[in-house]
Amino acid sequence: MNSGANISGSIRRRLTLQLLGIAAVLAALLFVMVMTYAKQVAEESQDNILSASATSILDSAAIQSGEVTVDIPYSALSMLGNVSDDRVFYRVVVNGKYLTGYESLPIAKASKGQDSHRFITSHYLGESIRMVSATRRLSNASGPVEVTVSVAQTLKRQRETLERISANAAYLGFGFFIAAAVLGVLTAQSAVRPVQTLANSISKRGPQDLRAVQAPVPGEMAPLVVALNRFMARLKKSLTRSEEFIAEAAHRIRTPLAVLRTQAEIALRRVERPENRAALKEMIRAIDESSRAAGQLLDHAMVSFRTDHLEVKDINLLDLAEETLERLRPLAEMQDKTLSSHGEEPPQISGDAILIQNALSNILDNAIKYAPQGEDVQVIVTSEDNWVVLSVYDQGPGFAPEDIDQLTERFSRGKNAEDTVGSGLGLTIAEEVTQAHGGHLKLSNRTNVRGACVSFYFPQS
Amino acid sequence: MRILLFPSVLIVLLASLLSASAYEIEQHKVFPAPQEGANLRIISNSDIDIFSPMVVAFQRKYPSVSIDYTVVSSTELMTALFDEKQVFDVAISSAMDLQVKLANDGFTLPHNSSAAGLMPDWARWRNHVFAFTQEPASVVYSKSAFAGLEVPTSRQNLISTLRNHPERFLDKVGTYDIRQSGLGFLFATQDARTSDTFWRLNEVMGSLNARLYCCSADMISDITKGDLAVAYNVLGSYASARAASDPDIGILELEDFTTLMLRSAIIPAGAEQPEIAGAFIDHLITASWSEEGADYYPYPKLNRNEIAPNLSLRAIRLGPGLLVYQDNLKRQHFLQEWQNAIIQQ
Numbered sequence: 068m069n070s071g072a073n074i075s076g077s078i079r080r081r082l083t084l085q086l087l088g089i090a091a092v093l094a095a096l097l098f099v100m101v102m103t104y105a106k107q108v109a110e111e112s113q114d115n116i117l118s119a120s121a122t123s124i125l126d127s128a129a130i131q132s133g134e135v136t137v138d139i140p141y142s143a144l145s146m147l148g149n150v151s152d153d154r155v156f157y158r159v160v161v162n163g164k165y166l167t168g169y170e171s172l173p174i175a176k177a178s179k180g181q182d183s184h185r186f187i188t189s190h191y192l193g194e195s196i197r198m199v200s201a202t203r204r205l206s207n208a209s210g211p212v213e214v215t216v217s218v219a220q221t222l223k224r225q226r227e228t229l230e231r232i233s234a235n236a237a238y239l240g241f242g243f244f245i246a247a248a249v250l251g252v253l254t255a256q257s258a259v260r261p262v263q264t265l266a267n268s269i270s271k272r273g274p275q276d277l278r279a280v281q282a283p284v285p286g287e288m289a290p291l292v293v294a295l296n297r298f299m300a301r302l303k304k305s306l307t308r309s310e311e312f313i314a315e316a317a318h319r320i321r322t323p324l325a326v327l328r329t330q331a332e333i334a335l336r337r338v339e340r341p342e343n344r345a346a347l348k349e350m351i352r353a354i355d356e357s358s359r360a361a362g363q364l365l366d367h368a369m370v371s372f373r374t375d376h377l378e379v380k381d382i383n384l385l386d387l388a389e390e391t392l393e394r395l396r397p398l399a400e401m402q403d404k405t406l407s408s409h410g411e412e413p414p415q416i417s418g419d420a421i422l423i424q425n426a427l428s429n430i431l432d433n434a435i436k437y438a439p440q441g442e443d444v445q446v447i448v449t450s451e452d453n454w455v456v457l458s459v460y461d462q463g464p465g466f467a468p469e470d471i472d473q474l475t476e477r478f479s480r481g482k483n484a485e486d487t488v489g490s491g492l493g494l495t496i497a498e499e500v501t502q503a504h505g506g507h508l509k510l511s512n513r514t515n516v517r518g519a520c521v522s523f524y525f526p527q528s
Numbered sequence: 529m530r531i532l533l534f535p536s537v538l539i540v541l542l543a544s545l546l547s548a549s550a551y552e553i554e555q556h557k558v559f560p561a562p563q564e565g566a567n568l569r570i571i572s573n574s575d576i577d578i579f580s581p582m583v584v585a586f587q588r589k590y591p592s593v594s595i596d597y598t599v600v601s602s603t604e605l606m607t608a609l610f611d612e613k614q615v616f617d618v619a620i621s622s623a624m625d626l627q628v629k630l631a632n633d634g635f636t637l638p639h640n641s642s643a644a645g646l647m648p649d650w651a652r653w654r655n656h657v658f659a660f661t662q663e664p665a666s667v668v669y670s671k672s673a674f675a676g677l678e679v680p681t682s683r684q685n686l687i688s689t690l691r692n693h694p695e696r697f698l699d700k701v702g703t704y705d706i707r708q709s710g711l712g713f714l715f716a717t718q719d720a721r722t723s724d725t726f727w728r729l730n731e732v733m734g735s736l737n738a739r740l741y742c743c744s745a746d747m748i749s750d751i752t753k754g755d756l757a758v759a760y761n762v763l764g765s766y767a768s769a770r771a772a773s774d775p776d777i778g779i780l781e782l783e784d785f786t787t788l789m790l791r792s793a794i795i796p797a798g799a800e801q802p803e804i805a806g807a808f809i810d811h812l813i814t815a816s817w818s819e820e821g822a823d824y825y826p827y828p829k830l831n832r833n834e835i836a837p838n839l840s841l842r843a844i845r846l847g848p849g850l851l852v853y854q855d856n857l858k859r860q861h862f863l864q865e866w867q868n869a870i871i872q873q
Binding site: 139140147149192 | 653849851855857858861
């Protein structure tokens, strides 16, 4: 189907890939956003509880007999244990001097802002920790003292939470991608469906069908369809014109040819010298050939025209065959050939009688021409399944088997017919006529006896 | 110069480590393996008599493991591991706060136990501390010493009984010396956290010239001998073993609240056999939290619910809250206050 087309890419594939790409980017974006948000929430909730813990320790700081003392509330550390299994560290520093807790905890740099709580993420005892530091001023007899409480927690729970969310977010992103991918593939398919529909409807057409495309198409395809319709209209016009031209030419040639032939025959009677007679006979033969060709061209033009506008009526093929034979009998008898038709009363077919007669007479003409002197040409009408079959049998040389498929092409002549007058249009006409009636033409050689057989298959009406 | 000095410093250091183990060993026993194999070193504050069925059961499962069992007090256990970095494969202690402190401060190895599914979440902390008993802090008394008196059912009752009969109880009241005993300190801090009556009780005991002990076993012995009439915060599990043989011993679980301690096991960071240690901990877990240990588990049956149906039972929670009383300042303040209450001479 694509033979001959210069293909570069595919709209559907490109569309599908682009949609898949977009889906992948969006899924990745979704994953990153969920993770960023989750991390923020997890950090915030850990920061909040660390703050609460540090604040409650700071609140317990007091001055007793001139010394700063801190009475860590049980809840300050147990609250951290309530939400997670993480390790907990703390330190209390007074005026920069270590008071209690884990002395080597990292130091949070004083923040420039007014925030009373400073958060850092750092390392302690081989684990990542989140630490908050809070400071409060107390007044001593000797002046103000600054108490700084730091509370730190390892990040195990935060990591676990993030891992869990990360797994879920990955499933979510993957699911989103799959759904978007399926929809993308469907979308791409539905986007190119009108193109396929159009291509199918055009490729299903018969060779003669050059009508404009009427089926509705999407707006984007309108220019294509308009261009196609215009192109087909032009093609049809130029085909018609050339057919008309051929018919006209054939018609104009036929009459002078007839005159020429008469003159040549008269001349033949008059001349005596054998070499002149031979030349004249050769001339008559050539004139006959040209005249036949012109006749067949005319017939073909007529067939081409009428197949577009069939005048359909019920036909009895046996009667039609007998009528045609009757007309050709004089020609046959001149060559000492017998024409006969047999057959039971066949079912009716509906068709254009003039066309069928024309086709039949072209075939009979061939048969008469190729049959040896004194032999018979038979027409037999039978019915076979739903077909009515009209077969013409001759006793000529038959078809060369290697030709059988090409013989119905225009101007094609069999290898074994080179010495006989003919244009090669007879079988073409017969085939076009049967096809116009929804049938087909079958060429074969007779079995057992010499001769060819041409069968017209017409559907029963 | 410095380079030359370094090895000699190292030798001195090693020598000091090898020669002087500053922590005090109370009991020591080797359970030889029926077959040749690895050696598992356990440091524990559980008496050999009580704990050995667990060890024997373990050796039935792993006949090639010989076990070296060292009994120390819970504070000595802390000294050995925290200060002296002694090498042990498993540390078992009833001082939950010290166990949690060791785990929190990075002195333990994690153990991803296949048996952990058997135990409730509250019975372990991280994958470091695994509890395998629940033991109440009880009041143990001599029935003869209380003859004619109503047996107290709460701390209030106990306070008034003691206060009203100083002649009977003078010099005959005992409790933990929380300066020596980690478990005593844990019980005391948890009591103080729960109720003010703890301080009043301490003051009354102080006024009766209370005797201070390192361990439950000694208090129980003194009660059987008649030296003590009543002992406060004694491990009920030890006492019930004695009560079976001595009908004079009475055990009280006070109704206002009774603290439940969880005995737990950890794998110290320097363990040489962490895998066998893990297997041993799994053995403890299955023995305690499944039906398997029914015939050799020497402690009271466990209750899976964190909140006991009896609301007066208060289980101590494993977790960073236990670090609070391990804070130097807080600990010193608490000890000071306790001494002020109980030592009144």
